[in-house]
Amino acid sequence: MSLPDVLLEPLVRAALAEDLGRAGDITTQACVPAAALARAAFVGRTPGVIAGLDLARIAFQLVDPALRFTPLLADGSRVAPGQTIATIEGPARGVLTGERVALNFMGHLSGVATVTRGIVDAIAHTRCRLACTRKTTPGLRALEKYAVRCGGGINHRFGLDDAILIKDNHIALAGGIAPALRRAREAAGHLVKIEIEVDSLAQLEEVLAIGADAVLLDNMNPDQLRAAVRLVAGRAITEASGRITPETAPAMAESGVDMISAGWITHSAPVLDIGLDI
């Protein structure tokens, strides 16, 4: 489930460059003797799900190859308050210099994993799954999508290029559902799925008559969703979107849709509070 280091390393280098600036960690260089050693533990402060351990490891490796980062949990694990997530030991300067970048990555991704898990748990009694969207933090999409997987969610499109998702504006500019679907089918490779957004059962019927891999049922309430699922009758994947929270999710999931999707789990998840105790 993890991402290869070769994709992660450039992001960690950029984050370190951003933090080290043009003179490096001047506080640590001034105050901490070069020979000092330290051992520190990443500890959860609030309950959550961990994601981003590889990024923390790479950050410390790049700061000082003499540092040893030891994860005690794996990405996707739940962490309890006070529980140690990983340890870092070696030259004290490196521990202090790499700390913030490591925490910024882990906190953000664990935050995404944690809110994802919250909804996934809330709908665990159904067969409905939770997906993220393209509403991600610029530059971090691959990481946030990964964190969603750590939280038990699934990924929607990674970009504009890996699936066709026909929205209301596309339909309007294409001249209707039929021409939009027809053009999409002509253009798509055989491994590219086609999903289309509908606002009403009437639109849905029009789509089903032509065929699509998935339908995005936008801003429908559970009753409407139930009717839509009945209408689809297994002929397409059904996705519901709009105002998904841990509170609203169960009712929507119980409508029988295959999946619900939410942008806020990636773009508005608060960080998971993780501390570094030296």
Place this chain on the structure above:
Amino acid sequence: MSLPDVLLEPLVRAALAEDLGRAGDITTQACVPAAALARAAFVGRTPGVIAGLDLARIAFQLVDPALRFTPLLADGSRVAPGQTIATIEGPARGVLTGERVALNFMGHLSGVATVTRGIVDAIAHTRCRLACTRKTTPGLRALEKYAVRCGGGINHRFGLDDAILIKDNHIALAGGIAPALRRAREAAGHLVKIEIEVDSLAQLEEVLAIGADAVLLDNMNPDQLRAAVRLVAGRAITEASGRITPETAPAMAESGVDMISAGWITHSAPVLDIGLDI
């Protein structure tokens, strides 16, 4: 107050590359005629403060130079629900292809500006200011710091290199407050300020005896802060940190500290809900 395009452009290019992937916007290419024109408005859905208009402008410019982006508000302005923030017009394909990247930047930065403004307003009756920290989203620090300024806040350090901030671990590894401060002063250039974290009035007295530009009063309650401010008596800038929310901020600010700082305004601000109406 704005950031130069030459710094913003690489970030927008990276975000577009991330979204366009290896085949570009296949939905729009398939469904929308090349000759179709569109005019759309960025509209606020909830009240907030705008930040990131330049990034939206650059995104559309890079997608299609024929697009015309017209801001109706400036970064730092408040927006009301339903109010138009900016318009974009030109080839419809470009509008649809650039929309998500533009919204991802604007939503995130406006979210940061909005929560910042919330606290700034809450403490406006005092002379205390609000600062952000180095707890930022990896890769986006310059943008988030800028968004804090748009929200009326001020910036703390941009990185490890532009100011000295001596924390508890530095003190411990340096062998105490006195050696830490002495070493820091020797190493610092004349334009580099020195701030030091203290947990108690005893530590504060030790710092004041030696001298520092600023003191970080960590996790103190308003009464402790008041005592600390009295003790400092103008000899250093006073900064309070720890659990700052719109609710807790007024009492802390009324203690007389020069500034309060909060990490969550950058790393955990929910996006501001902005829509694009075509």
Place this chain on the structure above:
Amino acid sequence: MSLPDVLLEPLVRAALAEDLGRAGDITTQACVPAAALARAAFVGRTPGVIAGLDLARIAFQLVDPALRFTPLLADGSRVAPGQTIATIEGPARGVLTGERVALNFMGHLSGVATVTRGIVDAIAHTRCRLACTRKTTPGLRALEKYAVRCGGGINHRFGLDDAILIKDNHIALAGGIAPALRRAREAAGHLVKIEIEVDSLAQLEEVLAIGADAVLLDNMNPDQLRAAVRLVAGRAITEASGRITPETAPAMAESGVDMISAGWITHSAPVLDIGLDI
């Protein structure tokens, strides 16, 4: 069908940097007066299909914004020997300096489009389509995939990440077809299709019993393909691969498979011979 400039420009910059080296075009600088103007035509020398006009345009723009590049054909058009594809006019130095990079891009991509079209035409009497693979020239995958589309082909996966393709080695390491397909289904997002390679009808039956979006019928002859198509009976997309040439393609396509795929149309296509006549 075209790729956005923002994706193409970095590739053209790299190609120009590679050709200009550390001193630029020393021949042209020495021999050609700065004020000299030139007008030149890109002319086809052999019949083919054009791809890559945008790259040529960008190359000249980057060399000298005063140059005017005017395409007379569009990507995907057929060109006859002697036919003018595009013209370039302006400062003679820029024309000569940009010529080779422009031709290297256009020649290579038009070569890919041309061999693609050759097979596409050969199977035009069937409903079978031609797809490319991940056997592409390192660094140029997006361009070569685009050129395949210009030649009338369709694209298979763009990378390891946008579809699941279970090959013989995956099956062996997963412990058989059933566990491989089951694991793939659990891991895949709802827009990710699953294709699996089979070598025999026995394997194919096993796959169909479980279900997959597509089956890759590897190295089967037309008779075997026909049997496989019959067996599949529309329950999955059928793809045939192995030694596809303009000569072998018709018989394979006539077997009824949905698509045939070939690596050599991207990695071994000879360039289309295009000249620049000044």
Place this chain on the structure above:
Amino acid sequence: MSLPDVLLEPLVRAALAEDLGRAGDITTQACVPAAALARAAFVGRTPGVIAGLDLARIAFQLVDPALRFTPLLADGSRVAPGQTIATIEGPARGVLTGERVALNFMGHLSGVATVTRGIVDAIAHTRCRLACTRKTTPGLRALEKYAVRCGGGINHRFGLDDAILIKDNHIALAGGIAPALRRAREAAGHLVKIEIEVDSLAQLEEVLAIGADAVLLDNMNPDQLRAAVRLVAGRAITEASGRITPETAPAMAESGVDMISAGWITHSAPVLDIGLDI
């Protein structure tokens, strides 16, 4: 003869990023257990000359440092069908994930080396050498030039900056052979050679009267070449170009020219068929 890793690594990173996309190798992650080990052999399928082993090694190193890549042949060696070129062993996931990038580099460069060797062998009874040109695949020039050396060829200019090559258009725009050569000589550093293209013996005489390091005899037949070589009489290096194939090369080489050059050995060489047997 090999290129330093520091030049190769960025190209391999780019190729891996292109293939791994935004989610990595989802098939292998899903289907292959993390603990599985594999041992595989790169085996030649058709006779040829190997080039690019370093790129394969770097690809696997970057995918997983635990992989061990062992070359059994060296770049420049001939390979027979069925012969093992190199082995790779270690975590099975890494073997499968890195396979395609390694093969794409090796296949392409070995293809260039193979066609080069074909012509070099065909003219081995003469003292004539084979050179490549600037007609290379964008972004891969250094690699393709290296592959030409692996095949026994020599390199012409690496770019527009490392030698002066005056072509017909330069002559026309400079106002003739004499002013072109004079300007070139004034501009050139002492280590920069000057070569000039001629179409006829008359032009050749004009060049020889002034002097040049090399003459490019464009599109001459063997008889014309023989006359040109006689005329030059050792006063310049003689290069013949135009329609060089294994069939035409011997007659051209026997004319006595110092070298023949061909663009297609870099831009149109089909890949060498290499397989990975697990």
Place this chain on the structure above:
Amino acid sequence: MSLPDVLLEPLVRAALAEDLGRAGDITTQACVPAAALARAAFVGRTPGVIAGLDLARIAFQLVDPALRFTPLLADGSRVAPGQTIATIEGPARGVLTGERVALNFMGHLSGVATVTRGIVDAIAHTRCRLACTRKTTPGLRALEKYAVRCGGGINHRFGLDDAILIKDNHIALAGGIAPALRRAREAAGHLVKIEIEVDSLAQLEEVLAIGADAVLLDNMNPDQLRAAVRLVAGRAITEASGRITPETAPAMAESGVDMISAGWITHSAPVLDIGLDI
């Protein structure tokens, strides 16, 4: 005091790419057997101060990980003619290929450290310190600032963003000293110092009435500086600039200013003559 490798490595990679070009070290590849080993010593030819050992180490590491670089001195040490600074041993090809890049970095930075130390020594009898400016070689600012520290100097601003320095043009465009200082104070974060340039005692009085962290006394002679220091009376840091040389520095430093600054120590320092003896 050292800079982290993660900041240095990209600069060394760029320098190696610049020197290795598109074919690598063709002389060494041709002339030196692959198995040859070498041991060489970096030896000072003239007295000076060393800076840049880490860059030399990284250069050799990147050229060939089998090379062993052993520093005998540390950055900031003085070196005497004939003294060995560091040794490099391992494959001879790597030693010769990496030599020039290593020397170019070390020579340049040691040159900066040496001229810095010359002035620092000349003013060592005062409490005045020497600072560098933003007049640095493009792309090498962080390194040159580091070399200044190696020579005993201190750093002024690293860029336009980490301190406010109000110069004559800013004053004129702001409408005077008072509005300039007022605006600066409003905009500055609490850790950003404000310095302002003054040409006369009258301007200085105006500044002191408002307050600033530092004053830049531009082009004043020692008598004027003495008067200025008297006037400031400890209320601001005093910096003198303009025509600082080892000869003029003592008189300026004896005026009582806190620091003197010079651009030429970074942008015009001749390299320190260091040789590599094999």
Place this chain on the structure above:
Amino acid sequence: MSLPDVLLEPLVRAALAEDLGRAGDITTQACVPAAALARAAFVGRTPGVIAGLDLARIAFQLVDPALRFTPLLADGSRVAPGQTIATIEGPARGVLTGERVALNFMGHLSGVATVTRGIVDAIAHTRCRLACTRKTTPGLRALEKYAVRCGGGINHRFGLDDAILIKDNHIALAGGIAPALRRAREAAGHLVKIEIEVDSLAQLEEVLAIGADAVLLDNMNPDQLRAAVRLVAGRAITEASGRITPETAPAMAESGVDMISAGWITHSAPVLDIGLDI
């Protein structure tokens, strides 16, 4: 003679990023009204030769496209004290923000051009030319080589890859002059020249017996050089190196060598003093 913008732009972007840091020009943003306009002149303070105008132009373009940069001199021109080199006008903020980067490039390159011109003038009565070396500032080689051309000099190798230069260490490791030259000739392409360093007339005779394009006469005095030139008798280009200054150059040039080369004109040239008068 100029370098194409496409090569210069990345260097200017890097220099601007280095100077603008993470917050941009905070002084100018704070103090200078957005609407203020300015007109400024680049004026020579000391006599010299100009180089780098294109870099200044690009710097201002990137800071603000509304700025208009007008060169009054061309690169390679002499400038007298007080003479205007170029003007810049437009938004005052942009003028002040771009000023330092523009001056850092122009000052450095004009410094290189000026010291080059000093020696070139000193040897103008001979037919000897002045060349630079690979002893350049890391990252700026192409620019410094260009500045040498602006000063009337010629360029030696641009890197390790574009010519063969056999030095004493290569000779020793190859087993002598003869094997070194033989190997070099085998490896070299037809446009690659071979130069070899000799310390004595004995070595020179050995070289001439075998043949080389150029000989580097290392650390010989004028009498020795004269003898060497006599011995060579036109059979190779003769280059003298070692301690070349404006004072020593004439005697060395009068020895009859074709060229003299000096590292310090690139790595130790002081900047030319250029000011920006607003």
